[in-house]
Amino acid sequence: MTDQDDLLPIGLEDALPERAAAITRAMRAVLDTMDSHGYDRVRPPLIEFEHSLGGRMQGVATRRMVRFTDPDSLRTLALRGDMTVQVGRIAATGLATAPRPLRLCYAGEVALLRADQLDPARQRLQMGAELIGSDAVAAASEAVLLAIASLEAAGLADISVDFTLPDLVDVLADGAFPLDPSAREAVRRELDTKDAGGLAAAGGHDYLPLLYATGPFSEAADKLKALDAGGELASRIEGLEAIVERIGSRARITLDPTERHGFEYQSWFGFTIYAAGARNAIGRGGTYTIRGSDEAATGFSLYAEPLLEALGSAEGAPRDTLFLPTDHDPSVAARLRAIGWRTVAAIDDGNDALALGCTHRLDGSEPVAL
Structure with a gap:
């Protein structure tokens, strides 16, 4: 109870x-x-x-x-x-x-x-x-x-990796799309919620294309390049492409450049790992x-x-587990453990090997399947 x-x-x-x-x-x-x-x-x-x-x-x-x-x-x-x-x-x-x-x-x-x-x-x-x-x-x-x-x-x-650029708003706000420091947090918040209307109302009309620069890496990167008229993001995009090239076919790569959840202290590059299931x-x-x-x-x-x-x-x-009767030879058991067997020793003659989860029983010097 x-x-x-x-x-x-x-x-x-x-x-x-x-x-x-x-x-x-x-x-x-x-x-x-x-x-x-x-x-x-x-x-x-x-x-x-x-x-x-x-x-x-x-x-x-x-x-x-x-x-x-x-x-x-x-x-x-x-x-x-x-x-x-x-x-x-x-x-x-x-x-x-x-x-x-x-x-x-x-x-x-x-x-x-x-x-x-x-x-x-x-x-x-x-x-x-x-x-x-x-x-x-x-x-x-x-x-x-x-x-x-x-x-x-x-x-x-079955692994997938999603890239992000944690400092994206600051980079653009200092260059191509100027933002007053007091407005930056509001723009970040609306980008987080993917709210186009809220983003425009917060003074982030220039940042609206970022909401759509997401998805499979190649397509999203092309949209980000088109947005980056001033070239502030060029080196970052090139860096992402270099990483993707090294990964090759080992994982699916996507891009969500404005994702910030879990990236509170990251600088220019962040990634999230997912897997099927x-x-x-x-x-x-x-x-x-x-x-x-x-x-x-x-x-x-x-x-x-x-x-x-x-x-x-x-x-x-399940793991193969060897039941050791009360009269087993300890040296034999030690030898079998040394080659990878997992053993369970009987405490008394009434112990049931199957009930204890064993798959084999020691018979003399050799394991026998139960």
Whole structure:
């Protein structure tokens, strides 16, 4: 019988054995791929000073963090809501003198006081990689390709990537389509909502074509080029085309140049990763600047929940498990585990191999299928 106190808060849940195993397999595949590309893993703490977590990246909302007072320092602490900011702190402090570009990866739980309507989870496994010291096209290409390779290693094949230009309004407002600083936020807001009437009323009539420069990359890029009469976006569009060329046929590429959701601290380039079978985005990334050190960086984050959703039935593939009777030879069991067998040892003669989820039974020195 479940007691009221046994219930979990909204947005939190237990990962039972099958799901926990699937999460572990996906995390291992992702981290192994990042390691194979030269990214060293770091393990920042779960809790930091709130000011540090909120001060390294513009747009990080500390109000969504779980906060409390440190009994030692009496300062406000917070559970991390995004590990990217912690990697930025590590790069700017403990690894400040390390050669650049610095390649770091990570995996760990993050927690939020409040989730959003699109994703109600308040605790998530975040995995990612950061290339510190560059936000050039080559760095952006490496980030996108590594994200794709990591998902492929985890078992995904049907991947799509949506590009965006987070600083698009500022670039155009400073050049071809001047905007008063006080009007820029209103224009951004109306572009976010795709409201043509609201955009015109906000003084953004020149920005109306941006609402239609979306879709498959080639078509959307051509519309963006036609809009870019003054040439302010030329280098950015060329950069996007170079990234697309490197990706080739490994993913479908789309472009939504005004998308800002999830790109609060990105600079010239951002991308969102989707896969068939997942309702929400699997990850996001892009270029940014680490506040405090003002160092350019490029990276991405992936989340386990939509990744497992996209994997579907593949995540629950049963493993061969060998039942060891009470009189088994431990040296034989050790040899079989060394070559990859998973074993379950009987505690007494009444244990049922099938009920314990075993697929084989040890008979002497050899596994026999049940």
